[in-house]
Amino acid sequence: MDKQMNWNRLAKKQKELQFSGSIHVRKYGKTILSDSFGYAIHSEKIVNQTHTRFSIASGSKIFTSIAICKLVEEGKITFDNQIINCLDIDFPYFDEKITIHHLLTHTSGVPDYFDEDEMDDFEVLWESLPMYRVRCAKDFLPMFQYEKMQAEVGTSFKYNNTAYIILGLIVEHISGMDFADYIEENIFQKAGMTESGYFSMDELPESVSIGYMEKPDGTWKSNIFSLPAKGGPDGGAYVTATDMGIFWEALMNGRLLSEKMTRILLTPRENVVEDIFYGYGGYMELNEQGVVKYIQMGYDPGVNYRSVHYPNLDLTIVVCSNKSEGAYEMLKEIESLIENK
Template sequence: MIALFLLAAMPAKADRAVELDRLATRYHALGQLDGSVLVADRGSVIYHRAFGLANREWQIPHTTDTAFRVASLTKQFTATLVMQLAEQGKLRLDDRIGKFVPELSPEIGNRVTLHHLLNHTSGIVDYANYPGFWSNRLGEKVPKADFLAIMNRPLEFEPGSQGHYSSSNYTLLGWVIEKQTGKTYSEALDSMILRPAGMRRTAYDAPDRIMPRKASGYVRALGQYRPADPLWIPNIGAGGGVVSTTGDFLKLDRALAGNALLTPESKRQMFTAYVKDDVWGDLGYGYGWLVGSRTIAGKSRLVHEHGGNGNGFRTLVTRYPEDGKLVVIFLNEGNGNKGPEIYKMRRDFTDVLYGQAVTLPKPSLHDLLAAEIHRAGDEAALAHFDALLAQSSQPENGDGLNRLAYQYAEMGRASTGIAILQRATALFPRDGNLHDSMGELYLLLGSNGNARAAYQRALELDPDNGNAKEMLKKLGQ
């Protein structure tokens, strides 16, 4: 009773900070949180703490001032710059992109507007995920002509008719910004956003620019870390080239809550959900943000959110603007995939922020399975799959197991990866991507018949799966 009385007597802010620290410490112990977490309420910091190592080679720990590559959170800055130029009369949102990038074909340049680019409804092919685009040159300068060759491929759909996330959109917007300001993207960012917002620990991560206390990026596979491959930042530029801190993103949040960067009308346009997103599917595309609502603490809450997934980094920022609440999570581990762990952290931290009870997280199924395979071998580990599932945090989708399967395949153990995918498809029978992955791993083993069957099932579950269609053509069906 005394303990309960003391807890009730604690100020709400301190109470939430204790619970947030309990959760964050647990996530770090599970190997899912190496980085910095900031949780704020109406500009007041509730919790700000760093975990793990900013540099594993030198054993340098993170601090709350560590700078991270924020990957696609850069798109928020790019969208803000475009809106500022619109306010200044230097462009219109209904301008065609061909006006600024004449190298685009007329079929694209005369049909796609800046509005379409901002909210991912352009239909322009995404270079970032185009098969083979990055092969053996992730760390090298890619000629502009190579980007344009992908962007000039036939549109995937009529502009404005649907949404499809594409970094090509924001690379094009970056070129527009440079043309209309007469400055480099970095110079425009500094003068138009960072200095006005007081974001002194944020910058464009140019190759010749030293950013003090910047984290190194890592990839974790089968419980082991390795340095992320080198990345030539100008290749991703206005779509993913910014480095920042969790503390500076609080400053950005406050600047957007006021009128320091944009007028109320510009913010209304930016934070309108124009079309359903195809990332997680529960929000919609605004300009540089995902916008929508989620039920939290029994009430529908307005949400502004965006994630970043880069080579060696994962980032996520979530705003609850009507309540003035903010959750920022930056990690220096990632392989470019949108892993579910950071979103689970955001959900738990948000629940605590809104006064909800949260149970401590359990290990992920793919981590438990990898450890058991290492300890007991493939056959024994998979025989205990159901027991491991019961011990885990119960995956909501097959993404984690899919990544694990590829990690084994990359080690020359495609048969292990296939066995994992077989269990994954039993858990998530409607996930066509798992069957698509299985087809790829069967091809590695030279089993064309099984690959054909896997791709066929992937296409049955997702008739829009272009990769499955292409592979079935190559396999003679």
Template structure:
């Protein structure tokens, strides 16, 4: 198989890139394909038994990662697992260049929006326990919402990015300048102040617009309904039951001090990269927010993103999800199955028939690729690019965690998709 070329040094918008990471072309379906169906037959022939040579050490995928790393176009950790067993695990680059700490297989990375997976699952768990209903108005559980939101936004709307909140700014309006927060309380007070000045972009339920603001609100909902902080809830009810010992919502102080956590390296206009955690006055040239974007200015991750995890922990998350350790079977199905069609933000113009329609689930995005079902989510911020994918029909898990900007991860994901599904 010919390897895709490494991406040129250009600056795609964060939104269009996340459209590919989280919306690679879903179909509703069960965690396991029914015997005798076309999906099951495809899955059986695509790698549920023999491990493709191209996914083994020294194979096409391994060689491509090394090619990118040798050109300094990739820094991070990649793990491909089948039925929970690691087939390929590689780490390249530096977690902390200043102190000469290399990235390792178990290095912890900021996940950006990939941690929306945990937010959605936390809400599904609370519904299973009878604490919430998907059709509940959010205002039933949270005070302080503007009247327009209080009267119309449901939990389902927030989970499926159909609330009308969008990215919390009017179309065409520049994002507000990022502030440096020195406590979680200060950070969330600013969130609520911003929310109360915002007008909905559309009537809830009539359209879809990706919304980190909406998932921030879900994090607040989890905290209110559960009676503990969002960060403590996810640790007690997701990370610990799944055996994710290194996963947490760390503070910026911990991010700077803990040598096990990778520092994001943000690309600059002059071609250099700077440490985001040590240079809060700097931002990345990548993304809609341009030079002013640096997620390390926040004190701690929220329901909207920036939990921390490792590649082994994210393989454990996939295994625990499939084993029913995080939700009962019916509610796991509700979590992974598509609810609404989610048109990719960047259209596939290649004419390829491999990519099917994409749907939004309750946290994950659920595409099909080469007639196989995937649940996935990607994340990107200054110096951060991450992707988690679980191939439901063949029990593969693919983790890509990078502490570089979103400039080389798209072709890595595309090659991953093709090799795991047996596409040519």
């Protein structure tokens, strides 16, 4: 794609959306478009830049999946292991038949601490458990440990955040490492994602964007009281858009998992709707020939993330935003530009 030729159209979309964030487009290992818009910190008029780090909410679930796949590859667990045999934590009302496979594919039926079909205000979660006390996977346990199953194990796909908290607990128990440290050592460092990490919101490093939510009167407030103090297995890593381009290259080139395990990670398993499926590594779109693109998305108050990787084109598009909306529309505009170049 020729950046100059298409810039006016992309700029028009950015202004229309008042998009705030970063975009990165990578093909055959080369950056073909990288740009940023809006403010990382509104009050100080600090602008977003290509090295600005953004929270990507559930977009980081794939890191948890890769961690599990790595432990399977090392022979420490299997996808068919029941969770009661992988943890020393008691879940008295959980079905003993729940396996790691069920957790990865959102078919476990465990109670979701944030059921997106039933709730739309993330801040309500922290009325009984203050967000500043949630800094690791075990801190989530009071929100679901003694709750009853919300569905039978092995039933159809239903997106579930609790499942990934449990997967993170398994990573910690089996590896003997803190979850964030395990991801840093086994994914970020190996992929070359030098700017990425799991950061506490009250101890943010340099070049990090603050998430913003629009209020009814058109002004903005930050999301500091809307999210856990530190991200974990179900979401909340901070990355640059460039780092996510690097991540997809490392994953597809076998630097994170073996070729066989990478195929297992990216195999379609659950039909979500029409041509959209879910595998251990997230969503994907299929046609008669196979996978068209892998799809990553993340949404939190003040956080909006979208990324796609087209395996047959070796093309990756990443859009990170520190507002609640806009990433999807920017992604579709970029896809349209590339398709009609």
